[in-house]
Amino acid sequence: MAKHSSSGKYAIIGLGVVAGPQSGRSERMVAAEAARRAIEDAGLTRADIGGAIDLRRSGGGGDRASYTDAYPRVLGLANGFYFTSGRGGALAGLGIATALSFLDRGIADYVCLMGAVTDWSQAQESRKQGHRGMAHAEKAGYWGKPLGDLRAVSHHSWMAARHMAVYGTTSRQLGAISVAERAWACMNPEAKMHGRPITIEDHQSSPLVAEPYHLLDISLVSDGGIAFILTTADRAKDRPKPPVYLLGQGFDEVSAELWWDKKNFTHMAVGRAREQAFRQADLSLDDVDCAQLYDCFTGEVLFQLEDYGWCKKGEGGAFVESGAIGPGGSIPVNTGGGLLSCYHLGDLTGMAEAIRQLRGEAGERQVKDCNVVLTTGHGGELVSPGMCSIHTCTLLGRHP
Amino acid sequence: MSDAQSAGGGTWNKPRPNIDHDNAPFWEGLRRHKFLLWRCHTCGAAYWPKAYCRNHDNAPFAENMAWEEASGRGKLFAFNRHHVAFHPGFKSEIPYVYALIELDEGPLVSSTLVGGRQPKDVYDVGQRVEIVYEDHPTEGFTIPRFRIVD
Numbered sequence: 001m002a003k004h005s006s007s008g009k010y011a012i013i014g015l016g017v018v019a020g021p022q023s024g025r026s027e028r029m030v031a032a033e034a035a036r037r038a039i040e041d042a043g044l045t046r047a048d049i050g051g052a053i054d055l056r057r058s059g060g061g062g063d064r065a066s067y068t069d070a071y072p073r074v075l076g077l078a079n080g081f082y083f084t085s086g087r088g089g090a091l092a093g094l095g096i097a098t099a100l101s102f103l104d105r106g107i108a109d110y111v112c113l114m115g116a117v118t119d120w121s122q123a124q125e126s127r128k129q130g131h132r133g134m135a136h137a138e139k140a141g142y143w144g145k146p147l148g149d150l151r152a153v154s155h156h157s158w159m160a161a162r163h164m165a166v167y168g169t170t171s172r173q174l175g176a177i178s179v180a181e182r183a184w185a186c187m188n189p190e191a192k193m194h195g196r197p198i199t200i201e202d203h204q205s206s207p208l209v210a211e212p213y214h215l216l217d218i219s220l221v222s223d224g225g226i227a228f229i230l231t232t233a234d235r236a237k238d239r240p241k242p243p244v245y246l247l248g249q250g251f252d253e254v255s256a257e258l259w260w261d262k263k264n265f266t267h268m269a270v271g272r273a274r275e276q277a278f279r280q281a282d283l284s285l286d287d288v289d290c291a292q293l294y295d296c297f298t299g300e301v302l303f304q305l306e307d308y309g310w311c312k313k314g315e316g317g318a319f320v321e322s323g324a325i326g327p328g329g330s331i332p333v334n335t336g337g338g339l340l341s342c343y344h345l346g347d348l349t350g351m352a353e354a355i356r357q358l359r360g361e362a363g364e365r366q367v368k369d370c371n372v373v374l375t376t377g378h379g380g381e382l383v384s385p386g387m388c389s390i391h392t393c394t395l396l397g398r399h400p
Numbered sequence: 401m402s403d404a405q406s407a408g409g410g411t412w413n414k415p416r417p418n419i420d421h422d423n424a425p426f427w428e429g430l431r432r433h434k435f436l437l438w439r440c441h442t443c444g445a446a447y448w449p450k451a452y453c454r455n456h457d458n459a460p461f462a463e464n465m466a467w468e469e470a471s472g473r474g475k476l477f478a479f480n481r482h483h484v485a486f487h488p489g490f491k492s493e494i495p496y497v498y499a500l501i502e503l504d505e506g507p508l509v510s511s512t513l514v515g516g517r518q519p520k521d522v523y524d525v526g527q528r529v530e531i532v533y534e535d536h537p538t539e540g541f542t543i544p545r546f547r548i549v550d
Contacts, residue, residue: 143449145415146543147511148498150486155510158500162478165525210498211481212522260454262508265478265500384449385500385510 003282004248008400010100011236011243014042014229015355016114019190019343022223023121031071031116034225038112042229043240049229050108051081053099055091055115057346057379071114080108088379089294089339089346091115092228093392097249099230109235115348116225123221143384152296153218155385157210160299162265164212166314171212173317174298175203178216178340180326181295185337187327187365192220193341217298219339226348228355233400244358247283247372247395250276253380254389264387268300268378270307273393277374281395285309288395289370290332290357292350294378295339301325304376305333327365335365347377347392358398371398412539414489419541422450425467430542433533435472437505440465446505472531474503476548479519501529501546515547 016037022030031054039046052072072082081102085095092113099111149155163169182198185191198216206215236243250273258264278284285308293304302316310331311319319325325333336342336353343349354373356362362370373396380389419427426449429436437446440453442464452458453465479499485491497513514532519525528550534543 143418144498144510146417148414148482148487148490148493148496149510150415150490154480154482154486154498157480158478161480161522162500164522165478168523208481208483211483211495213480262477262502385508 001279001282004280006100007247007280007282008245008397009233010096010103010230010246011233011400012228012246012355012396013110013231013236013239013241013243014038014040014044014227015241015352016041016225016227017190017352018116018225020192020224021120022118023124025118025121027116027118028071028074030118030223030225031114031227032075034116034227035071035075035077035112035114038114038227038229041241042110044110044229046075046077048110049077049079049112051099051102051111052077052079053095053111053113054082054084055086055095055113055346055348056084057086057088057091057117071116077112079112086115086346086379087390088388089296090377090379090390090392091346092348092351093249093251093375093377093394094390096230096246096394097251103230103232110229110231112227112229114225114227115345117345118223119344120221120223149385153210153213155387156297156299157213159265159303159387160212160217160297163299163302163316166266167317169302169314169317171214172200172204173321174212174217174302175200175214176320176323177295177298177301177325178203180320180323180329181334181338181340183326184332184335184365185341187363188336188342189363191337191342192222193337213297216340219296219344220341222343222345224343224345226345226352228351242359242398244355245397245400247397248277248280249395250274250278250280250393252391254387254391255383259383259386259389266303267313268303268307269389269391270304270393273376273391274308277393277395281372281397283372283395287372288331288374289372290335290367290374292335292338292354292373292375293333294347294350294376295334296344296378298340300378301333301338305331308374332367335362335367346379347375350375351394354396358396372396412536414487416539417541417543427541429467429469430533430544431535431540433542434469435531435544436467437470437503437507438465439468446470446503446507448503448507448509471504474501474509474529476500476513476519476525476527476529477502477508478525479513479522499529499546509544511544511546513547514545517548519548
């Protein structure tokens with residue numbers, strides 16, 4: 001089977017990352033700075049950027065779609081189009097898909113895609129007002145709020161709980177995911193949890209938040225911004241940094257079947273997304289050198305390992321316990337530390353790490369001969385009493 | 401169907417229900433101690449929350465369907481136990497069990513489990529449950545809770 005005509009025809013040529021607490025800075029400035037760094041990294045100037053996409057978590061638990069001043073004006077881009085794209089934590093995957101139609105028709109030669117958050121700083125502010133966690137970030141009025149369903153963990157923890165009840169998965173096995181990602185984070189100086197290794201016992205003794213989830217099953221609250229420049233493969237040659245080629249993409253939704261079958265608490269909507277992406281790229285799972293799996297909680301990692309087929313459904317617990325996803329494992333997962341231990345910028349966290357791995361810039365944590373990386377996104381508005389719906393799969397490669 | 405009622409009253413210091421055009425009849429049913437599901441008159445399928453029937457074509461605005469009284473009974477599907485109060489109104493209730501209930505008619509619904517019988521751990525699911533109506537007359541709504549009955 002031949003790969004799709006689009007496979008290898010687009011490439012990421014610039015990456016800009018703003019990491020760590022950004023107290024005292026607006027989200028606009030973090031956004032503009034990430035974009036500035038990406039443009040510089042690509043060896044371009046502001047005048048080269050034909051269009052700009054703002055990767056916003058609208059439609060998820062937190063709705064940041066409304067604000068008055070966007071990063072292209074702040075940075076002084078001369079872009080011909082700008083819009084927001086994204087759904088919950090599914091940001092970069094959707095942004096890439098939409099950018100291609102502008103590149104195809106010559107509307108833009110280079111598109112800048114950027115996502116920024118100041119969740120951590122805002123949480124510090126709301127803490128002063130007596131709230132706990134990201135009080136500002138959750139949408140008002142969904143079904144469970146009067147019942148105590150107040151944060152993402154209030155319902156996402158059902159995924160772990162149901163998987164445990166059906167397949168006998170244990171909290172210690174979920175902890176193995178936290179431990180593995182922390183081990184990767186300890187090789188990433190940019191990670192929030194760099195220098196703070198953990199053990200399974202640390203996971204087990206961390207406070208219960210929404211049982212079965214302990215604190216160490218839950219992703220970080222972060223500040224930061226990540227931008228990247230997407231262009232056509234012919235323009236990607238002779239740039240300062242090696243191009244990272246887009247090999248395939250696919251999408252699927254929980255609301256298509258899984259929610260109706262009541263399987264969305266043990267499965268994610270991987271099926272069509274996987275099939276589409278791998279078919280376009282004419283690759284198989286064995287070709288994937290490392291995976292950047294959306295990890296808002298440990299359970300999502302477990303589900304995806306099973307749903308993609310690295311192990312059988314229900315056997316994810318034993319698989320992660322064997323050390324398969326950590327340093328030295330058979331399928332390195334979230335090699336920068338992921339949302340659990342690096343920082344939480346939706347699927348941009350994994351996208352940035354994928355670019356670095358494929359460029360050979362990942363330092364101590366570099367995966368040897370890294371040619372193909374799978375990245376995923378996950379998100380969407382809540383369906384009572386359900387789950388984030390969309391799943392995005394993006395295959396990136398060192399070669400077209 | 402049980403008409404069990406848990407102590408409501410007092411000042412409601414938690415987020416209020418989000419009652420809109422689609423679910424107002426459901427909330428009105430709770431006020432009358434009736435647990436309603438959205439049912440298709442063509443094929444009998446039950447839905448919660450409101451949706452067009454997936455099994456066949458529908459009348460405009462799904463007028464082939466209506467809110468109808470259901471059993472208010474089901475099984476414990478999965479649950480978590482909140483140890484943290486993310487809102488001050490829940491401080492006196494932690495730890496509380498927030499559960500997914502698989503209704504006898506099919507749909508999943510979520511609420512907290514009340515009463516003396518609580519699941520012992522996350523593997524302890526499948527018990528029969530039934531609706532408990534928690535009235536808040538001064539607020540104008542009734543909150544649905546569930547309790548284990550077997």
